[in-house]
Amino acid sequence: MSKPEEDEVFFAYIVVAPHAVSLVLIRLNDGVQRPVYYVSKSLPKVKVRYLPLENVILAVVHVTRKLPHYFQAHTVVVLTQLHLQSLIHKADYTGRIAKWSIILGPSISRSEVGLVMISPKGIVIEKSLRLSFSxxxxxxxxxxxxxGMTIVPKMEGKVxxxxxxxxxxxxxxxGELEARDLRMQEFLS
Known part of the structure; x- marks a missing residue:
């Protein structure tokens, strides 16, 4: 295991086996993947019958409850062996997914920010944040x-x-428009 640095980007690998779900948090250190934390949960008989995507969501819910500090302090890119796009179109999902999305994203009356980053190799990272201010x-x-300007260099990006x-x-x-408002001037600087 390796110690993470502040605001570092993590990758979460999720594996869904017939009777268990596992997740390992990985950080990049000089281009080498190093594990930060590993979590595995055996599935009771009822959850063994869940659809594969439901078990992926179950793994994310379990880990975010067990390790909330990692998910609050770091960007976590979730990777899984499942082809989620094909599963989403083929499966008939129950209300459990809607319930879990509420657990993962509780309603907070704050401003929200979203961004999508695409690496030169075509890797897509979507990030959403809840701001602590309106x-x-x-x-x-x-x-x-x-x-985005903070995350890209941490992923060894230069441009x-x-x-x-x-x-x-x-x-x-x-530089075409002047920042007249004090808050806009602070953001611009």
Missing amino acids: ATNNEAEYEALLV LEVFSDSRLVVGQVE
């Missing part, structure tokens, strides 16, 4: 930009190409 749309755009639908933020970052 934010305007443009402030949320800046927060997404700042998070970042950014796309945004906020004309104000893009104009301010490119």
Whole structure:
């Protein structure tokens, strides 16, 4: 096992076996994958009959309850041996998935930010955050930009190409528009 660094990106590998679900948190250290934490849970008879995607969600729920500090302090990219897209279209899922999504994402009356990062190799990372303060749309755009700028170097990226639908933020970052509001000036700096 290896000790994680602050704000480091983790990868969570999930394996669903017939009678157990397992998850290992991995960090990259000089291009080498190093385990941080391993969790395994045997499935009672009732849950053995769950569909594969339901067991993946069960594993994520179990780990986020057991290790909430890792999921709150780090970006975690979840990987699984399942081909989720094909499962989503073929399976007839019960209300358990909806219940679990509530457990994973409790309702908080704060601003939310989302971003999608695509590596040069085509790896897609989706990140969503709940801000600890109320934010305007443009402030949320800046927060997404700042998070992306923080994550990419930690994944050994050197160049970042950014796309945004906020004309104000893009104009301010490119120097075409002046940041007049104090909060916008702080984000821009």
